[in-house]
Amino acid sequence: MKRQVTLVIDDREVAVPENTTVLEAAERAGIHIPHLCHCPGLESTGACRLCLVEIEGSTRPVVSCRCTVRPGMQVRTQTEALRAIRRFVVELLLSRHPGDCLTCEKSGECLLQRYAYELGANRETFPRRDHDHAAENDDPFIVRDPSLCILCGRCVRVCQKYGAGVLDYARRGLETVVGTPFGKPLAAAGCDFCGSCVETCPTGALLERPRRGQGRVWELEEKAGVCTHCGLGCRVYLDTKNGRIVRTRASAMGGYLCARGRFGWSYLHSPERLTRPLVRKDDRLVPAGWDEALALTAGRLGEIARTYGRGAVGGIVGAMVSSEVVASFCRFIRDGLQGDYVDSILQFAGLPVLGEVVRLLGSDGCATLEDIAEAGVLLVIGDVVDRVPGLWPRIKEALRRGATLIVLDFRQNRVARAANIWLRCRPGTEAALLGQILAWIVRESRCNRQALACTFPDAGFEQVLRAVEAERVDTGVREDAIREAAAALGDPLAKAVIVFAVDGAAPEAGQAALYLASATGRVPGGVFPGAIVPNLRGLFQAGAFAAGDNGIYGNESTLRALYVLGEDPVTTFPHTERVRARLAGLDFLVVQDLFLTPTAALADVVLPATVPVETGGSIVGADGTIREFEPAVPPSAIPTAEVLARLAGRLGVAARNTTCARCAVGRSQGRQPAAAQAPVAENTVYPFLLVPSASPYRIYRDILSEKAGLHVVDPYLGHLRMAPGDAAALGVAPAGGTVTVRTPSAELQVRVVPDDTLPAGVVSLPAFSRQYNTLAGPGQTAVPVAVTVDTREGGDSA
């Protein structure tokens, strides 16, 4: 508990914790001190000098945003002299601001405009400046207009704190501007497009590009929502006008949203979005009415279920569907149509790891983002930061507070560059490396033996250790680096958090990470399981993962009809061609989705779907936190839950829509055995190792990223990433060329993009993409492949 300090602000006694600034203390007392450069959550610089106050005993006015409270302080914030000073500062600012408020998007929320009005600033006092910089119009998502900039430096600070750190002051003296290194476009400078700068900008100098001409602040309706573009589920404010999302803001001032959360919503309003059902007639999908489509669907599904009995009808449900709809869907398939098979992407997105997370951590034992920011030791495994971009600012925060960052990844990305200890193991040896760290900690007796005994109840740790010692896997990491990492993680006094991606790590690696946390006594609160797939826990709790051989992959499958809701298995499921053949061979396929996906193109009936933002509901991320939210925009089709209810009505089965997230927990299944993965051996026929990589600009379904326009900033979308040395050896560097990637069972022609973060011998394709799934089978996280240069030009299709 911090000590309270009592001071007097404008004759009002205010008690605040010590180390509060005068500005914050005044805000708390409901007294607004004008300020332009101060922003909650960012360090104050005292640049604008608007927040000057008079403090008794001080000769000159004092900047309140940098002045901490002292007991008995006498502060005056609204004297006539202060008003005159503030008016002078605002008049000076107006002298370098074009003041085109008539056409400015920020009008109504511009702080300069507000203070100019409140202080009665005179526009004519100083000569006025014209638009003397051209607006930077080359950047996607963000428009920068230096003429409107007042050099408050908020964007610079927020970019250093949350973003990629590309914005800074450039030039000096009177010519100072805010810009990127060498004035490059944002994308070339390495911008994340998190848009934090846009949100903090007090004027119109930084704007969301999609927002232009869509409405100004007084026309917007603020709706609280949850971002469904990764497992983190950040709270967002969706500002809408006429049912369209105009812009997205982080929930708190100075909060963080990634590119997906801020700019990735336009797929909702895409003109290509399905709004009417389609029915296959003469081998073509033609628009049909809802009644006709639902009658056909219910009739055919019912007929097949009656004719062939249990197991004839199955379902696949997507991960961007709310938990309530998932539960209704599972009930509809299982109880209404006697289907055994309800599957989802979860099967291929770390089901065994999630099972262990649920077993060891329960529903609320995971670390929070705050835990990460406050951690003393951080172990980051794999490309989790690309999958969950919201982690990056928290990792930066932890580093600022002096945390030790251990990164276990073969990619030399910025997380690895920021690391104190970088364990660059060979792909596929993550689990072995974690085992070696665990073995070292146990040997040095730094672990919580009781916790270890709970984790390995029958084996006993001596046995585990012997196993690690016996298979001394060469991970490619130096012994002393492992020792150093183990010493940091084994320190019982340090608050350590292990961050990994449930859907990114190999099952053994994820489990090894959990055992490591458990063995060092850091469960709960010591593990953060991230996931790019949004509603992972929701699917898990509803039991939406197939068991047994019955399904689209099983040879003995009795499946004859399939209902696919909000998923595109032909793209996102492994073994694309097998899935496509299996779906094409079904008696009846109904697909309910937002767009006409490759799966929908195979369907007999296509129904438009709605998204959680339109209908409300809840999603449960991999860490088990339930995020409930209200509808923010009107649905552009009949809500999915209602479609299910109508189908159930036509089939004569009782549909019970679940409305509460906590009731949505269906048949949760216990621990799943880890899929055994063949050890990755040296292979001369298939010398390269293909790994999936996530991108911060991709939602796990490619079609949504594309319709949202996120793909324009993703240089690797649909391309093969390869170390520049390897690319040069193949003769496809530096411009890139088309190569053929081959596995024993499949091949793919794809363009190469050199990527210097990858080590030699490793190639990478986007996770959950058609390209990766063409080559990879279920559960494979590192696929040996051969890469040959394609002599024929222009083949970019699989």
Add this chain to the structure above:
Amino acid sequence: MAEGRCAVQQVLEDLQNFATEKLCARCLPCLLATQNARALLERLRDGKAIGGEVHLLREICRRVLQTARCKYGRGIFDTLISLLEKRERDFLAHEQARCPAGACVALLQYHIRPDKCTLCDRCRQVCPAGAVKGEPVAPYRAACRPYEIVSVKCNRCGLCVAACEEKAIIAASA
């Protein structure tokens, strides 16, 4: 003509040195005040004063001394305001388009002294702005138009002064 340097130019030079050397642009009043004070002083120097400049300059100095963050920012405006106080008449003279030191070129007025002028026409020939009016002596004409310089056309280049052998053209502050 007054003695010493022109006060406006002196303080403008100080301000320019400050802007190129010390100015960090991290606190806004100092940056913007420098920019605006420079613009005002340039207006005085270039004879484009519209009145009220000196008052505004004094106001800027007073406010920046209250708001600027560092001693460099306060220092330069302290110099400016003390010079404003000390040589207020010089500054006010600039507002009336007069430079007492005769150093502000834009404020100079060129005159032809009729008593010295020999009507040789050389000044009219060299004038690039066509500001010299007059007719050379012609024996058969009873009267000729005396030479004079039209002030609004004059660009203050000084070529006529150099060209006049009789030193009949003088430049002086009004």
